[in-house]
Amino acid sequence: MRNLINFITRHYFFFLFALLQVVAITLIVQNNTYHRSFFINSSNFIAGNIYRMQSGITQYFSLKSFNEQLVEENTRLRSQIPGSYLTTDQNIFTFRDTLHQKQFRYINARVINNSVRNRNNHMTINKGRLHGIRPDMGVIGSNGVIGIVKDVSGNFSSVISLLHSDMQISAKIQKNNHLGTILWEGFDHRKVTMLYIPPHVELEKGDTIITSGFSQIFPEGITIGVIDEFEVRRGDNFYTIDVQLFADFNKLEYVQVVQNIFRDEIDGLEALNGARN
Amino acid sequence: MDFKILKHTGRFLIIIGIQILILNQIHFSGFITPYLYPLFILLLPFNTKGYNLLLTAFFTGLVIDMFSDSLGMHASATLFMAFLRPAIINLITVKTEFEQDVEPRFEIMGAGWVFIYTLILIFIHHLSLFTLEIFRFAGYGETLLRALLSTAFSVGLILLAHILMGTQKKSKA
Numbered sequence: 113m114r115n116l117i118n119f120i121t122r123h124y125f126f127f128l129f130a131l132l133q134v135v136a137i138t139l140i141v142q143n144n145t146y147h148r149s150f151f152i153n154s155s156n157f158i159a160g161n162i163y164r165m166q167s168g169i170t171q172y173f174s175l176k177s178f179n180e181q182l183v184e185e186n187t188r189l190r191s192q193i194p195g196s197y198l199t200t201d202q203n204i205f206t207f208r209d210t211l212h213q214k215q216f217r218y219i220n221a222r223v224i225n226n227s228v229r230n231r232n233n234h235m236t237i238n239k240g241r242l243h244g245i246r247p248d249m250g251v252i253g254s255n256g257v258i259g260i261v262k263d264v265s266g267n268f269s270s271v272i273s274l275l276h277s278d279m280q281i282s283a284k285i286q287k288n289n290h291l292g293t294i295l296w297e298g299f300d301h302r303k304v305t306m307l308y309i310p311p312h313v314e315l316e317k318g319d320t321i322i323t324s325g326f327s328q329i330f331p332e333g334i335t336i337g338v339i340d341e342f343e344v345r346r347g348d349n350f351y352t353i354d355v356q357l358f359a360d361f362n363k364l365e366y367v368q369v370v371q372n373i374f375r376d377e378i379d380g381l382e383a384l385n386g387a388r389n
Numbered sequence: 390m391d392f393k394i395l396k397h398t399g400r401f402l403i404i405i406g407i408q409i410l411i412l413n414q415i416h417f418s419g420f421i422t423p424y425l426y427p428l429f430i431l432l433l434p435f436n437t438k439g440y441n442l443l444l445t446a447f448f449t450g451l452v453i454d455m456f457s458d459s460l461g462m463h464a465s466a467t468l469f470m471a472f473l474r475p476a477i478i479n480l481i482t483v484k485t486e487f488e489q490d491v492e493p494r495f496e497i498m499g500a501g502w503v504f505i506y507t508l509i510l511i512f513i514h515h516l517s518l519f520t521l522e523i524f525r526f527a528g529y530g531e532t533l534l535r536a537l538l539s540t541a542f543s544v545g546l547i548l549l550a551h552i553l554m555g556t557q558k559k560s561k562a
Contacts (some may be wrong), residue, residue: 137465231523
């Protein structure tokens with residue numbers, strides 16, 4: 113026993129290193145399991161407030177381009193309100209209604225920290241549990257899908273960006289409703305990849321990709337991007353499609369968090385299916 | 390002694406502040422990130438106790454992790470770098486040519502030595518960091534390229550910091 117203690121004290125440098133390394137690896141692995149609330153992330157009090165101060169200063173530099181973006185968005189939204197359609201057929205409400213009830217609620221938030229250079233990117237937004245945000249809610253920007261909320265604290269939330277290896281979004285091609293999956297293969301923050309579209313589907317460069325609405329996280333029809341290139345890779349029996357994103361992840365500032373009011377109901381129903389199988 | 394603690398705390402806050410508030414927001418051609426914060430570990434005096442070195446490195450990495458949502462990755466990479474630091478110092482230094490209670494700086498060790506020392510340790514740090522980050526994915530050539538490019542930027546930045554610290558000392562004296 114004494115020999116063992118001697119051995120450890122003599123080589124304590126290595127043992128301490130090994131011990132701390134095990135702690136670090138444990139933290140990495142734990143943090144990778146999807147929705148784990150953890151104290152040490154950027155939605156906690158200290159990091160959140162420092163980032164808020166920082167973005168409070170830097171946001172002035174981009175005011176002009178955001179004003180332009182807001183004007184554009186206003187124009188687009190105005191063209192979508194029922195009054196601007198010729199026919200006032202009830203069908204046009206189904207976008208956000210089931211039985212004319214409101215299904216999706218939107219919460220405005222500002223991005224106070226963001227990254228695009230890592231393989232797994234996160235961002236922090238300045239709304240949290242007190243504003244009604246919960247883990248698993250979708251986050252969209254003025255022109256497309258941004259990410260999914262991961263952790264929430266009182267006033268801040270950390271969001272898994274679309275540019276993250278764990279992120280897969282159910283999407284479809286707008287013109288023919290063929291269903292696929294969007295994921296990010298890394299490196300270029302303006303491009304994502306769409307998989308699982310069978311090769312008999314006719315595609316064209318410039319086709320719009322939108323969310324499918326099947327996941328209960330995003331409403332149907334939120335834009336993602338346009339097809340840039342597509343090919344059937346050797347050995348695959350589906351297309352690999354390069355999608356040019358609408359949203360510029362490098363200069364996000366204002367986003368909306370999507371709350372699906374019927375989500376628990378739908379998930380409960382689908383869980384029944386799973387239990388029966 | 391108290392003055393030393395104060396000096397190191399101040400240096401820690403400045404370096405971490407620059408890293409989080411400025412460098413973390415920089416995107417060189419999409420995927421190159423300069424890291425200044427390992428400088429804090431590199432600058433610890435030669436006779437820093439082993440446990441002190443490791444715990445400081447772990448804690449520094451953890452603080453960076455807290456601000457970049459990459460829990461454990463920077464901690465692990467910085468720890469690894471700190472673990473190899475004594476061995477690297479032994480490897481590239483001719484023994485008994487310096488006092489123990491000094492920091493590895495230009496004035497004491499010479500520019501060439503500091504460059505080699507920084508280059509090796511920063512490359513170790515970046516390579517382990519990017520390896521951890523990509524973890525489950527193939528394409529190791531790209532990770533290596535990324536580590537090499539980022540190493541070039543970080544080493545440049547750290548040498549610049551060395552030069553700035555040198556001029557500051559001279560102007561005071």
